[in-house]
Amino acid sequence: MTMTRRSRAGLLALFIAAAAAVTFIASERGGGPAEAQKLGISGTWERTPDDWFGEDPDNPVLPGGKIDLKEPFLSEYETLKKKQAEANEAGTPLATTSSKCLPEGMPTLMAALFPIEIIQNNKQVVVLGEYLQQVRRILLTEPMPSKDNLEATFQGQSRGRWEGDTLVVETQGIRPEARLYDVPHGKEMKITERIRLKDPDHLENQIVIEDPEVLNAPYRFTFEYKRSDYRIQEYVCENNQIVIDSEGKTALRRN
Amino acid sequence: MRHPRLSPSSIRRRLVLAVIASGLLPLTASAHHSFAIFDRTKTTAVKGLVGRFDWTNPHVTIYVDAEGTPAQRYKVETGSINALARSGWKSDSIKVGDKAEVSFHPLKNGDPGGLLIEIKIGSVVLTGGG
Numbered sequence: 001m002t003m004t005r006r007s008r009a010g011l012l013a014l015f016i017a018a019a020a021a022v023t024f025i026a027s028e029r030g031g032g033p034a035e036a037q038k039l040g041i042s043g044t045w046e047r048t049p050d051d052w053f054g055e056d057p058d059n060p061v062l063p064g065g066k067i068d069l070k071e072p073f074l075s076e077y078e079t080l081k082k083k084q085a086e087a088n089e090a091g092t093p094l095a096t097t098s099s100k101c102l103p104e105g106m107p108t109l110m111a112a113l114f115p116i117e118i119i120q121n122n123k124q125v126v127v128l129g130e131y132l133q134q135v136r137r138i139l140l141t142e143p144m145p146s147k148d149n150l151e152a153t154f155q156g157q158s159r160g161r162w163e164g165d166t167l168v169v170e171t172q173g174i175r176p177e178a179r180l181y182d183v184p185h186g187k188e189m190k191i192t193e194r195i196r197l198k199d200p201d202h203l204e205n206q207i208v209i210e211d212p213e214v215l216n217a218p219y220r221f222t223f224e225y226k227r228s229d230y231r232i233q234e235y236v237c238e239n240n241q242i243v244i245d246s247e248g249k250t251a252l253r254r255n
Numbered sequence: 256m257r258h259p260r261l262s263p264s265s266i267r268r269r270l271v272l273a274v275i276a277s278g279l280l281p282l283t284a285s286a287h288h289s290f291a292i293f294d295r296t297k298t299t300a301v302k303g304l305v306g307r308f309d310w311t312n313p314h315v316t317i318y319v320d321a322e323g324t325p326a327q328r329y330k331v332e333t334g335s336i337n338a339l340a341r342s343g344w345k346s347d348s349i350k351v352g353d354k355a356e357v358s359f360h361p362l363k364n365g366d367p368g369g370l371l372i373e374i375k376i377g378s379v380v381l382t383g384g385g
Contacts, residue, residue, distance in 0.1 A: 088289060091292050092292070099288045099289070114338075241332070252366065252368065254330075
């Protein structure tokens, strides 16, 4: 069968369109083929599988199973859990950073209760959390500040480097009240993340928490994410209806 | 031809209903505060007029003035703007003066209010979440 000039032209147009589409997808994912591996983590991500949070929002599942705490942190944590359970039963749950509209901080931001977005260039990888509009900067070209210059913040100081297709990030200097599911941590806690694409639409974050003051052994867990086409929206905590009494117990404002 | 009783907002509400019915509701947990202030083993239902609608974060809140003597205002909380918008809610999905049937998990402390299960306005049902 011979191809007419018109159909050849049509085929050429189709080819150009397909090439343009591939280029567009590549640029959406972060650039040319050489950088695709590194830039492929850009985008909006949501945790997977969908039931990761467990059944009871008041009793979230620790991502790495039971955590091996040293004394006196173990006793303090168990006392807190008991107090929380009693307060929950009474309908007056204890205040958390969230009930004050304070950021989740690290590593909870990466648990992605709400979607997160990763944006990057050669100098930094920025993680935006929809919940409370959190911003976390992972600097790629600067060393970690010395201990004396490490001021504690909710997201801490993060420094990252690429090891092949894996972004390795160390985070230190996290404020004591930024706790992963109420687990206490020490001043010297170090979080190491190994972030890599499992495939273009699935991201894996292997996390190790080292905290010799508080933990008997490093605590390990993995967060898995799926790519999302959701556009992250504004989240301003402008109308908090939670009131906190002198014992730290909460109630819904009456009016 | 457009049905004369369908206002633009009621058409929008029907769309909202369609979105929810299609099962696109994301199961986002509430991060802001504990659910323990509500008794999730109980359900309360009231009918009345929407007295106030706060399309705000951290939670969207609907105030319903229930029928009866004396009149009682119920404060019914639901999810964040972000989670509800993803399931089809809009800032004008509910309006002051709307006649509503609301079901919710009541506050444990007995105050009039709770956590939204669903609100029915005419033929439109909006489900709480997020």
